[in-house]
Amino acid sequence: MVVLLNTSLRFVVVHLLLLATFSCFSFRRCFSQDRITFTTPINNSDTLVSKSGVFRFGFFTPVNATTRLRYVGIWYDKIPKLTVVWVANKDTPVNDTSGRVSISADGNLVVTGGGNRLLWSTNVTVPVAANANWVQLMDTGNLALQDNRNNGEFLWESFKHPYNTFLRKMTLGTNNRTGENLKLTCWRSYQDPSTGNYTAGLAPSMFPDLAFPELLIWKNNVPIWRSGPWNGQYFIGLPNVDLLLSLEGFNLMIDNQGTFLMSFYNDSFMYHYNLDSDGTIYQTHWDTSLRDWRIGAKFPSTYCDAYGICGPYGSCSSQEKTPCKCVKGFVPRKNSEWNASNWSNGCVRKAQLQCERQSNLNNGGGREDKFVRLKKMKVPSNAVRSLANEQDCRKQCIDNCSCTAYAYDRGIRCMLWSGNLVDMQSSLRNGIDLYIRLADSEFKTHSNRSIMITAPVLSVAFVAVVCLLLAWIKFKKRPDKSAELMFKRMEALTSGNASASNQVKFKELPLFGFQVLATATDSFSLANKIGRGGFGPVYKGKLSEGQEIAVKRLSQASGQGLEELMNEVVVISKLQHKNLVKLLGCCIEGEERLLVYEYMPKKSLDAYLFDPLKQKLLDWKTRFNIIEGICRGLLYLHRDSRLKIIHRDLKASNILLDDNLNPKISDFGLARVFQANEDEANTRRIVGTYGYMSPEYAMEGLISEKSDVFSLGVIFLEIISGRKNSHKEENNLNLLAYAWKLWNEGEAASLADPTVYDEYFEKEITRCVQIGLLCVQEVANDRPNVSTVIWMLTTEDTNLEEPKQRALIERRGSSDQSSQKVSISNVSLTAVTGR
Structure with missing residues (x-):
């Protein structure tokens, strides 16, 4: 009997140990969750989490992607909006759930697909056995392949292979000696992580000892933006002080071998720079109150930031109506192009330099060239640095016939240019003085004799003009002072x-x-x-x-x-x-x-949404982007602009579309400006468009953010369905009532326009219908604010509350004091009343 009990006990213990071992290998709960070893790979649904839970590593599918391709990457773990900061197999995705990340037999980290097909590898030479290596995800967002036999030496790290995101403690830079050039590379689109057309990083230098770094953005290896040179504290070509302040914490390290390394430090991990698929660098940080990323700065930021927009010897000013002008001593190369706002061919000299004349035997002689001083400038590209002091800098340039300009900055010292001067900006608060070489004739003054002759003539002319002006004022009707x-x-x-x-x-x-x-x-x-x-x-x-x-x-x-x-x-x-x-x-x-x-070439949203032919151009992805764009514009009005603004006439016809079908809110004639501490106001003058008005505004004149949220909800349902709110559905129901009916029947997705409906998007469509119905609830306090709407749109795995009764208007005024409730959306008339 005892023997049988002991045998049974041993049997149970053995099975428990086997079960525990299986659990360890299946779920890796017995191992550290932040690493992969030779015996603990991860599969399609597995992930790593850094020790403090900041970052997660594993397989993902991009948000709103039209395919189910799987990529391996790193993203923020505690943020509800999927934000990927690095991708391994960006150009070789897994097309099913067979993906696997592991340490291969040669000791490299690899991504494989079906049939053990190799899709990506760290591809380094590993000096030790594969089972001695492991990969660890760190709280900095760095993924490192390490050698256990050599004190955890890094054999490979993701920070040395950056993609589109620049994280704190990461470095970008160039090394002329090794040829290493760490740059950001954008995604092809928001839904496609494959390699895009834009890159960003520090420009490599051909002259390490005389160089200074600049931050550049390239499109297909052609520069489209540059920051201006680093002077030890900031980039001196940024257009305003706000952008300078946004770069606080940046540090550039330079050695005498031509190594430039740029890094930044910030107290928060939720802070990074991102190279977008449109070639723009955005500085972003996570706003916990908005539950969204807030943009702090962007590069390029103005029209004039486009590289070489005004051509050679042209200077750009974003403060001018006509941004491009030729600098002093130069004229447009082609007047016809210049007048047509095509400035790419730039400007040419009006007079030859003395050096040029001396090289021409037929035109020798003449006075020495001089320099015109241009203040507050973004200096041109391709400067050569000299160690000369401020006094000698000018002499170095004037003594060199090929030198066309010079500038001096204490942090950089002397800068010299030869050839054409390209990519200049004027009127920068942090710009420096630029001296451009001109022929002496550009500075000649009139002789005393000329002055003696012309002065009396000008005096007589001036007196005549004054007399005419006085006479004109005397007989002119009262001027228009409107x-x-x-x-x-x-x-x-x-x-x-x-x-x-x-x-x-x-x-x-x-x-x-x-x-x-x-x-x-x-x-x-x-x-x-x-x-x-x-x-x-x-x-x-x-x-x-x-x-x-x-x-x-x-x-x-x-x-x-x-x-x-x-x-x-x-x-x-x-x-x-x-x-x-x-x-x-x-x-x-x-x-x-x-x-x-x-001018908005695509006109207004209603021109597309309610047109049987044009509405086919608005697929679901485009409609969702339009919804999100409207929300972000409205959030800016309510919370982020210098004034707190209630639009009061938000509707499809007041949403304009640009060339890329991005929405822009327009028509602010009825907008109401609130005090900073004002949440609600009352008016006796009801203005706006029936069908979009909230019940408390239409019936009682109460105005608040929630008034616009109601209009936003109506627009949600119109965009989803492709039908106007006034359109009558079955049983003579209008759009809001029909959407409410479908929601109660569990058929919300069937509200979608048949031209865009797809089972793949059914969950997202249903979610948008639910958000729309939450926005048109009868009680204003039940409606979400716009920041919450954006959070609900961009957070997939969060359960939303159920919408309550759709908005109703209470009509009073019959002789027996009876009242009845009528849906505001039953009013099909669209009208605007004057205030």
Whole structure:
């Protein structure tokens, strides 16, 4: 009996040990979760987590990807929005669930697919046996292949093979001796991690001892942006101080062998730089309150940042209406191209340099060349550094006939240029003085005799002009002061909403002449009419320099007027966001009131959404991106701009689309500017569009962020379905009521436009319907704010609350004091009332 018990006990113990061993190898719970060894690979559903839980490593599928391809990468673990910072097999994905990451027989970390097909490898020579190596994911985001027999020496690390993200404690740089060049490379698109067209990093130098580093972005190895040289503290070519401050914590190490290493340090791991698929570097940090990434700075940041936009000897200023100008002593190479805003061929000298004349036997002699001083400049590219002091720097240039310019900065010392000067900017707050070589004739002054002759002539002319001017003023009718009054009114409107330091200088807003706009629009011809709003008609135009514009002209029959125009200028002149339309200027002449905007070639969202042919161009991926873009623009209005703004007329026709179908919110004539501490306001003047108004606003005049959220919910449902809110569905239900019915029946995804419905997107479509219904709930406090909406859109694995009853309006006023509730969306009339 005892023997049988002992035998049974041994049997149970053995099976428990086998089960424990199996569990260890299957789930790796018995091993450290941050590493892979020769005996503990990871498969399709396995992951590693760094010790502090900052980063995770494993297989992933990009968000909103149209395929089910699997990639191996590193992403933030505690952030609900999938943010990948490094990819191994970026160009060789796994097309099923057979993927595996392991230590191979030769000691390398490898990714294999079906049939043990090799897809990616660290591809280094490993000096010891494979079973002595392991791979560890560290809290810095670095993945390191280590040698156990040599104190954990790094044989390979992901930080030495960066992709599109620059993390703290990572380095970028070049080494002329080894040929190593660590650069960022972008994804091909947001959904495709394969190698893109853009790279970013420090420019390699051909002269290590005389070089200084610059940060560059290349497209197919051709530069498209440069930071200007590093002077030991910052890059001296960045356009404003805010960008300089965004680079605090950067450090560049330089040795005499031509090694440049750039790194940055920040207290938070949730902070990085990302090279986007459009070739832009974004500085981002995680905002816990918004539960989203917030952009701190970006490069390029202005039109003038485009490399060589003004051509040789052309200088760009983002503060000017015409950004490109030839520097002093130069004229456009081709006037016809220059007048057409094509500046790529740049400028040429007006007069030969003395050195050039001396090299020509027929034109010897002449005075020595001189230098013109240009202040606050981003210096040109391809400078050569000299160790000369400030006094000798000029002499080195003047003594060298091939030298075309010089500059001096204490951190860099002397910089010299030969050949064409390319990629200059002016009026930079952190720019330095640039001295450009010109012929002496460019500096010649008139002789005393010429002055004696011309002075009396000019005096007589001046007196004549003054007399004519006085006579004109005397007989002229009272001048039109509407522009001046308008600016004073605008300043009064905003005086209580922003500090003095943030006040917009409205008089700096470009004022267009009426005749200029009439010419641009072919006298406001019907052929150029592209739309009409409550304000009045909108026309497409083209300015003389070639820029396309949209001109909104106040209609005399409009219910709106100068108040709405001023309101729009007040609001939009303070706003700058990629999902808001940009105001270029205005016109106030006599009775004419016009606003000038950037031209949006795809017109408005409703032109695509409700057109049976055009709506086919809006696939689900595009519609989702439009939804997210509208939300981000609205979040900026509510929370992130200098003013707190409630739009009050958010609808599909007020969402404009650019060439890439990115949305931009427009038409701020009815917008309401709130005080910083104001959450709700009341008005007796109900303005906006029926069908998009929240019930508390339509019935009681209550305005808040939640009023716009209601309109946003209506737009959600319209974008998903491709149908207007006023459209009647089965049983005479409008869109909101029909969406609510489908939700209660568990068929929310069937609301989707049949042209975009796909089973692959069914979960995402259902989620968007649910968010839309949450936004149109009857009680304002039940609706989410916009930051929560964005979080719900971008967080896949979070359960959302169930929407409550859709919005109803309570009508009062019958003789028996009875009341009935009617859905606001039952009102199909679209109308705007004047305030």
